[in-house]
Amino acid sequence: MNQKNYWTPVIISILAGTCIGLTTLLIQEKQKIADFSYSNSVLVATPSVVNIFTQVSQRKKLNTNNDVKHSVNLGSGVIATRDGYILTNHHVIQNAQSIVIALHDDRRIEAKLIGSDPSTDLAILKIDLPNLDSITMGDSNKVSVGDRILAIGNPFGIGQTVTAGIISAKGRNSIGLNTYENFLQTDAAINPGNSGGALVNLKGELIGISSAIYSSTGGSQGIGFATPVNDALDVMESIIKHGEVVRGYLGMDAQKITQTLAENLALPATHGLLVSDITKESPAEKAGIEVGDIILEINNNPSEDPFKVRRLIASLKPGTHISLVGIRGQQSYQTNVTLEKQPTMQRITY
Template sequence: MRFGIAVAVGLAGALLCGTATAAERTVPQSEAALRYSFSPIVKRVSPAVVNVYASRVVQQRASPFMDDPFFRRFFGGEMNNAPRKRVQQSLGSGVIVDPSGIVVTNYHVIANADEVKVALSDKRELEAEVVLKDERMDLAVLRLKGGDGQYPIVSYADSDALEVGDLVLAIGDPFGVGQTVTSGIVSALARTQIGASDYQFFVQTDAAINPGNSGGALVDMDGKLVGINTAIYSRSGGSIGIGFAIPSNMVRVVVQSALKDGKLMLPWLGANLQQVTPEIADGLGIGRPRGALVTDVAANGPAAKAGLRSGDLVISVDGVEVDDPNGLNYRLATKGVDATVKLAYIRGGKTVAAELALIAAPETTPRDRRTIDGVSPFSGATVVNLSPAVIEELGYAGKRDNGVLIQSVESGSPAEGVGFRAGDIIVESNGVKIASTKDLADVAAQRASRYRLVIERGGRLIRTQVGR
């Protein structure tokens, strides 16, 4: 167990104060040592943990039955079928990390919100503006408005220093019942198969985390932030002792980007990676699955300039071992753009060292974002031109490096009706190659009774036909 600053421990309620080190980790040695309280930590940290209320206005038709002529005759046309406005609300938690009023929460707490409000522990309720939000990270950074500018904060800890078995506290607002504290231990580190964000690298804890805890603080025994509570594994919707938090080292990178220019710039490797299976490990002669296998390298990208080739197995970044592609991406992301890291990789059975210069993915082709309208199967699809920057931002997993990518599909639109999905690449329509969003807009403007389409989905070409 790690005993940190202001943890009340044993012997007649005396406080043992000191800075935790690896050498001080020990199990309780007496009954007195078991009689401790987390209250000093909670008193210091809880004022910086807030509730986040997000709301957005949606339009909803009052009665879908009025689309049916029978019901219109039956009710004499008296039913009002005009769209009605309805407010959707979501509730989560957040953590103040800068005294000027900078709050970190989860992206999914405030996604698509028209208005965001934050309730402080002293009962004040303030409006907040969204400074940065990033779905890939499932993180958002807010700035409080109208306050005094001197807010309590939670300082960052080095999440890489965490060890399995360390005590942690989760603080948030589960189910909207009010601020709640739960305790537990670090159950596992570097969890990468959770599916809660694109940059998967989570701290797992058995401290109870429930709906509403999203965006709350996971703190260590020094009262420092080691993670932002993000997800739970549950069949019932409640906590069963398996919760996940985004490590504080990643949170720090996102906040720094928000304060710098409001845009998150992540390092670009310029290579596609593959998980190493037991079969691949046997073929490589490495004994066990580990590392990230390079499958493709972009010309003139950072990986190519570092000397990486297809078939290389990256096993460490700056001396820290990586187990899979998500682990490698996390290590690079926490280093930040403009840094240089040392890679170790295996080629031909030998370990090779290389230096990798980290840069942001370039937008080699302007994205020219367009939402297609009119009468065509593409109507309602928002599309962009492909470039390394777009590929990184939208998480495109295929191998194509040019073309038109569907960024989103409007609900109820013709594009959704024919089966288009976000992430699809439109390659061809009626024999015309689609090389840009302008090409697609031109094709959509030419009405046709039949569309022979070629799209790429998940690296596979699909040929289909829409219309007569």
């Protein structure tokens, strides 16, 4: 066998092995960098996060003269579509006479308010500019407690800022901030001015809109809340399409039955929802539901969490038929209810 022909495959094998080894080392090094740096995630997401400046005029009566006091509020927002729709919080733009958007590339433009939804503290703005960087949408249903995330916003108006943390909890619904709550909780630092900003995963995908902090001082104490992106997109779609969020309406209020409540009121059931109020001429009244009834099931599912039931009813379209199983006295019953459109100003939230 020719010596040259003998060594050729050996050399090729050595070179191939070396290349594979180097490639493996590069991949491992890249992974190490990814593990210790969020820079790639930041590069992907930050161009889509904007600063929001609103001007609010307040007329203050001083003796016999009326003085107009101007104040500038700061917040954040996220470019949701390439044609300029922006997601933010309702409280960021509430009572604003003018809204100015400052983009990542230093462009500034006045925004139009398309609509807002105080019940979820969300608002939709619109700007008309070319070459907008819209954020990539994630799926908040796939978020898990313990996932690493980033919060991007404009805290205290000092400029765009990135903080890191994890998802601390999901489905927080009894905070008392909004009518319909389903918050993601995070320990990433969220401060005044972050409201309306982005909560993103490590791919730079939007998973939530930063909404509020739980604090005794007004600053971050490691408990922040964000509206899941799936909920925010539903609100945005409805506002763009209808000018408002169209929700199902039942017209009753109820509280969770606990063991203590059942014993104190001698209730015939230790679980379910106790009806405490019925709105006149509402779907609930038309279906024959009464104060004092115990609702056990809605659409064959146990009804034990009033917050989840509230969100369920609101998520259904007007005209939807639902089935309720309840107890009145010692007698069980089943009734069908046709949901109506929730009135704009309505105290009862079911």
